[in-house]
Amino acid sequence: xxxxxxxxxxxxxxxxxxxxxxxxxxxxxxxxxxxxxxxxxxxxxxxxxxxxxxxxxxxxxxxxxxxxxxxxxxxxxxxxxxxxxxxxxxxxxxxxxxxxxxxxxxxxxxxxxxxxxxxxxxxxxxxxxxxxxxxxxxxxxxxxxxxxxxxxxxxxxxxxxxxxxxxxxxxxx
Amino acid sequence: xxxxxxxxxxxxxxxxxxxxxxxxxxxxxxxxxxxxxxxxxxxxxxxxxxxxxxxxxxxxxxxxxxxxxxxxxxxxxxxxxxxxxxxxxxxxxxxxxxxxxxxxxxxxxxxxxxxxxxxxxxxxxxxxxxxxxxxxxxxxxxxxxxxxxxxxxxxxxxxxxxxxxxxxxxxxx
Numbered sequence: 001x002x003x004x005x006x007x008x009x010x011x012x013x014x015x016x017x018x019x020x021x022x023x024x025x026x027x028x029x030x031x032x033x034x035x036x037x038x039x040x041x042x043x044x045x046x047x048x049x050x051x052x053x054x055x056x057x058x059x060x061x062x063x064x065x066x067x068x069x070x071x072x073x074x075x076x077x078x079x080x081x082x083x084x085x086x087x088x089x090x091x092x093x094x095x096x097x098x099x100x101x102x103x104x105x106x107x108x109x110x111x112x113x114x115x116x117x118x119x120x121x122x123x124x125x126x127x128x129x130x131x132x133x134x135x136x137x138x139x140x141x142x143x144x145x146x147x148x149x150x151x152x153x154x155x156x157x158x159x160x161x162x163x164x165x166x167x168x169x170x171x172x173x
Numbered sequence: 174x175x176x177x178x179x180x181x182x183x184x185x186x187x188x189x190x191x192x193x194x195x196x197x198x199x200x201x202x203x204x205x206x207x208x209x210x211x212x213x214x215x216x217x218x219x220x221x222x223x224x225x226x227x228x229x230x231x232x233x234x235x236x237x238x239x240x241x242x243x244x245x246x247x248x249x250x251x252x253x254x255x256x257x258x259x260x261x262x263x264x265x266x267x268x269x270x271x272x273x274x275x276x277x278x279x280x281x282x283x284x285x286x287x288x289x290x291x292x293x294x295x296x297x298x299x300x301x302x303x304x305x306x307x308x309x310x311x312x313x314x315x316x317x318x319x320x321x322x323x324x325x326x327x328x329x330x331x332x333x334x335x336x337x338x339x340x341x342x343x344x345x346x
Contacts, residue, residue: 003178003285003303012307046219047327112176117346126344130176134185135341142315143337147323154220164316168308171299173290 005112005133006105009071012138013064013100016145017093019166020060023159024093027053027152028086034156038086044151056148057089061096063144067137068100070116071129072107178285178306179278182244185311186237186273189318190266192339193233196325196332197266201259203330211259217324229321230262234269236317240310243291244284244302245276 031038042054051059058081069076077099083089111129118125118132127136146164153159204211215227224232231254242249250272256262284302291298291305300309319337326332 003176003181003282003306005176007303008176008181008307012311015308016312046323047329050323050326109176120343120345124346126346127342130180131342133176134181135188135338136343138185138311139189139315139338140334142312143319143334146316146319150219150223150320150323153223161313161316165308165312169300169304170293170309172293173297173299 004105004109005071005130006108008133009068009108009137010100010103010105013068013141014097015166015168016141017061017064017097019164020057020145020148021090021093022166023149023152023157023163024057024086024090026159026163027155027157030152030155030157031086036155039084041152041155041157042084042086042089044155046147046150046154050147051144053148053151054083054089056144056151058083058092060141060144060148061092063137063141065096065099066118067133067141068103068108070118071111071133071137072103073111073114074103074107177278177282178244178303179281181306182241182281182310183273183276183278186241186314187270188339188341189314190234190237190270192337193230193318193321194263194266195339196322196330196336197230197259197263199332199336200325200328200330203325203328204259207329209328214325214328214330215257215259215262217328219320219323219327223320224317226321226324227256227262229317229324231256231265233314233317233321234265236310236314238269238272239291240306240314241273241276241281243289244306244310245280246284246287247276247280 027041031041043052045052066076114129116132149164200214204214216225218225239249287302289305322337
């Protein structure tokens, strides 16, 4: 089986987003057990000038849906960014996974040399599809996924590396 | 140009490791300017049960050299994990980049279906090369790269997303 771009995108995002849903579940249970207001956890930041947990989750979702959609050659859907609870954030991640399932893997596989133009702050960025995947979509996705996970862990949620990796196809021997 | 595994590994790690060298340079300059003992920065943790910055940098290097070497079908070199200064950590990252340049990209490209066995705590893990890259090597690499970056940023080092992404092949239009 050859190595394809869709393999490097669709199952990767699905596993990562589902792992983040479990992290949020554990964060909710921790907040309840420790009588912590969930908004304290959702407002946690790794540094004063980094996004709080809520925004980290929203941007993880955005990197997945926007990156995958652009590689598939379609306009990504816009989500409202109006989540204020752990349940709403979990719903957004579920909606993101559902959207990924609608994408055409063959279109993603064929995008290695296609020039992709995407918003970049107030300007635009342009990269070939293969470079866009390797050097923009994946690092940005993992940056926000890791930051979200670390915000929860900094709040005392009992998490290990397996919670970050999620349900990966590994055989333990 | 088809999408290859070596493209998803070698330039990705080189850019990421070089970006981390710049982050460490900025951390050193920040510590000097603010009269902070560099060991405070190197000992910073995002959570009490997460690795400190020094170990995050070492493990980022390990994920890159071990993952790429195993995909290329060779035994990865062992590094001593004895770094105690920012300069020594930068040297280790430079050494990691130099090692990556010795790897055979064609061997990496041919590894998608090869079963790869690797240490996993006190046991071993086994995955097909393509899965190993997508679901183990890249998420682990980015996890520790992001954690290292966030430790520096939590210490007040003036960093933005561009410092994390590094010298990526992007055209700003």
